[in-house]
């Protein structure tokens with residue numbers, strides 16, 4: 001089971017900031033920036049590249065909502081939205 005699925009199943013604790021039937025969002029344990037939040041599908045996918053289209057649409061909609069909340073609440077100058085594929 002991957003680390004995200006471990007978090008979804010509750011085996012690994014996380015500071016969850018959003019959850020619905022398809023998506024969970026939580027604070028990164030080793031943040032690279034202020035407000036570093038991970039938004040992941042509850043269904044296991046290897047990466048962004050093989051995420052089903054409708055699920056990807058929902059993940060991005062939630063990411064947009066959370067990014068707007070972060071921007072408004074942290075009064076930051078900008079937001080980075082990115083995804084990692086593979087170890088590189």
Ligand SMILES: [Zn+2]
Pocket residue numbers: 001002003004005006043044045
């Ligand atoms: Zn997984």
